[in-house]
Amino acid sequence: MGSISGPVDDLITRSNRLGADKRNTNFAGGNTSAKGAETDPVTGEDVELLWVKGSGGDLGTLTASGLAVLRLDRMRAMVGTYPGVDDEDAMVERFDYCLHGRGGAAPSIDTAMHGLVDATHVDHLHPDSGIAFATAADGPALTEACFAGRVAWVDWRRPGFQLGLDIAAIKAANPQAIGCILGGHGITAWGDTSEECEANSLEIISGCEAYLAAHGRPAPFGERVAHWAPLDPAARRERAAALAPVIRGLASTDHRQVGHFTDSPEVLDFLASERLPELAALGTSCPDHFLRTKVRPLVVETAADAPLADVVAQLRERHAAYRDDYRAYYERYAAADSPAIRGADPAIVLVPGVGMFSFGADKQTARVAGEFYVNAINVMRGAESVSTYRPIEESEKFRIEYWSLEEAKLQRRPKPKPLAGRIALVTGAAGGIGKATAARLAAEGACVVIADLDADKAAAAAAEIGTADTAVGVACNVTDEAAVAAAVAEAALAFGGVDLVVNNAGLSLSKPLLDTTAADWDLQHDVMAKGSFLVSRETARTMIAQGLGGDIVYIASKNSIFAGPNNIAYSATKADQAHQVRLLAAELGEHGIRVNGVNPDGVVRGSGIFAGGWGAERAAVYGVDEADLGRYYAGRTLLKREVLPASVADAVYALVGPDLGLTTGVHIPVDSGNPQGFLR
Structure with missing residues (x-):
């Protein structure tokens, strides 16, 4: 890997600043990049390089070792050999042939977006406010109303090489634009300097926030349901502690899980709303969200103060139905070469009046899954306040959840320790x-x-x-x-x-x-x-x-x-x-x-x-x-x-x-x- 230079220092500083504020992006979500020249130690000549956050890293804690470093001339040459959207997964393997120097992280699926966009610095982020626009039924019109052409709209496309080409074309056709809203996904911003790129990212995020605040209608989740109102804090924690082992056991039917409990105000408000069952059934949209939360949560609809035995009985009944539904979802879309089903248990369980239980192979994964569902709640609230929440199609969710590239990322994870999940x-x-x-x-x-x-x-x-x-x-x-x-x-x-x-x-x-x-x-x-x-x-x-x-x-x-x-x-x-x-x-x-x-x-x-x-x-x-x-x-x-x-x-x-x-x-x-x- 090349020596640490000015562009890299600027990139790390910007990334850490953006990642430290979860209003800008979620944990391990989004990616940032910088372009610049370095001397090739073999030829002695300057080469144009792309430094981009690698697969699986987190912006808030990003260091130079978490960057993938690629030669731009080789990467841009891939445009001429691109076989088309039906075979674009093969392009990811070709990134390895563009790498420069030793070490560095594995290039992520978003690398093309950063390399093909004609800007020195590029940010791709997942702010709740931006995803609210991205998942609104009339997202293009909202984007124009909010930004008057300063921010462009890009229709939903699965992350990959073609999306990079799409965004590059949008930027070329809209020289006045500072970035774009990616339908169903997030935002991308660019700039000639690191400072300009960061300012443009924050302008899009704050612009979306201000528009939602100014134009959003009250109570986008509908009226509050009296028997779903939150229990008082002590009773809530007592009920959560009693339910947690039961729910964890159910969520561990296929694979042992660790749990996390959240009873934040935004969660309790969503769980007390009349539209809870309807909106929860629509599932999340941003790929980073549903990869960790699954396509939709398991929702209990008992009264907050119902007898514990009644809540447990409904949990068991709905868990069985959830597993049937998830297997049916897999079978609807799985192809002959799809990875095997990874487990049919829910990652998110919502209990009105009590809170949210989230699960993962370890505590961090469980906690982050819960954080992502809070992001999803914020997205639904924003989209419903100014429009109608319309996530990407279920078939598209499956394509990403069971994407061969996602499977390869999972296979790269370290082997679990002997007591993992205990x-x-x-x-x-x-x-x-x-x-x-x-x-x-x-x-x-x-x-x-x-x-x-x-x-x-x-x-x-x-x-x-x-x-x-x-x-x-x-x-x-x-x-x-x-x-x-x-x-x-x-x-x-x-x-x-x-x-x-x-x-x-x-x-x-x-x-x-x-x-x-x-x-x-x-x-x-x-x-x-x-x-x-x-x-x-x-x-x-x-x-x-x-x-x-x-x-x-x-x-x-x-x-x-x-x-x-x-x-x-x-x-x-x-x-x-x-x-x-x-x-x-x-x-x-x-x-x-x-x-x-x-x-x-x-x-x-x-x-x-x-x-x-x-x-x-x-x-x-x-x-x-x-x-x-x-x-x-x-x-x-x-x-x-x-x-x-x-x-x-x-x-x-x-x-x-x-x-x-x-x-x-x-x-x-x-x-x-x-x-x-x-x-x-």
Whole structure:
């Protein structure tokens, strides 16, 4: 790839600025470009180049490595060999023969638009206001009324080489134009400088916004339906948390999904409108929208405060109908060479009075799908306020959704990690074994909920382990039924449910029998025996509602089977946990839920329990300095190696990963080989 030059610096700066404001374009949507000259290191001569955002990148975070770099002379020569619209997909492969230098991103389908338009800088964006014009039944007339020839209209055409030729011809025929509205799609603007191009893009966007504000009629979605009015915030979140696992299970019929919940004002307003069923059935229009949201959402029409059982019953009924409809859609348009159907479950589920549930293979995909449907709501509102919303034909949507080029893009995605799509809840996870376990599960692809007594520490651990799309911290006192239920509800609202639970929360007081008080006994049994029971019970409810199986892992101890000295309360409660594993494995197996345990010993370094006084107490029992306790424990093992929190995390992953899917009701020792902990 050529050296970073002025045009590239300007392009990156402009792209990041445009992409930072979601009014201009959606996440990973749109593309920008610049043209300029560089010296060819082979010939020593200047060559004209095109720098354009590559396939799959995001404007807001675009860097030079995300650009495709092509020679303009070779790209423009493709016009002479263009076979016509029926064979234009072959042109994308030819872009590879136009690439200049090393590295860079793969050229996107919109590359022709940028290369063929006679302007130094080009922006193609998906603003809600612009797409409202693009999807209005009388879009050409609206464009003329708003811009008086300063912005041209281009009829809908699937992105590709021919669309690039169309826009180039429109620009040549309209020298006064600063850009165009692309029917059913978005906007394109151009300029001789980066600043002029950006100003022209923003002029089109703000012009559309101002026209809609000035001429739009009120209540474009019709009257509000009283029984679809939003529940109050607390009731809304309670209902959403109860529904999320059920909906996620349905949406995961073909492929396991992660969920996202949205109850923003624009969503709730749309869901409370009389035209909800009619407009939702029309589906989205912009290719970026429906590729992520599918052609239309699943809509529930029960009253906001209907009994939960009634809502679930309608969800199941409508989900079955949705799958039938989607398969029929596929069969209507699929050709012999079409990619196989990718799954018939909805990506967007709308529940009046509650909100929107969106789904994807990971949290970011699920969140972005929801954001795109909010874009679609804004587009429908704008189009209906000044005209009639008229998305592109269903057959065209299918051509794009099952486009061979789109399939190739999907195939380029990295292979999913082993725990991708799984949602883990780990208790006592702000430090020690819990934090190490959460970090390992996140590294293997799981979304993790860091549950801890200290909310601030839980949030800090989550921020350290991942992003908001992969890890969240929640407060949870495992001895409190309401607190446990609230933590599981937070997991459902954050990710759609729970698949994997690690009962790690614990503490210990090392005392002989005669010094152990009833309060000592109650405290340890409340946290570990009762706490594990409460967490397992609440999360099992969620797993059963999902119907996706699951894993529960107890962090027990060598002391669950070994009668160590001066340790009555701790060892007894660990034995309780160990037997819970066996009991729950037997009871929950019919639901596909596996229950297993890990028996660590001597985890001193990084352990919250040992740092909290347990280390000093055990060191006194064994007559060693506390600083030497880890070495003491290691010295009495067969392998003579110290056990670390990461060692326990590795065992948890072994139990919940892909290799032990038929194992349940077992305990794995993680003690560096301590004969006292042998199971017998």
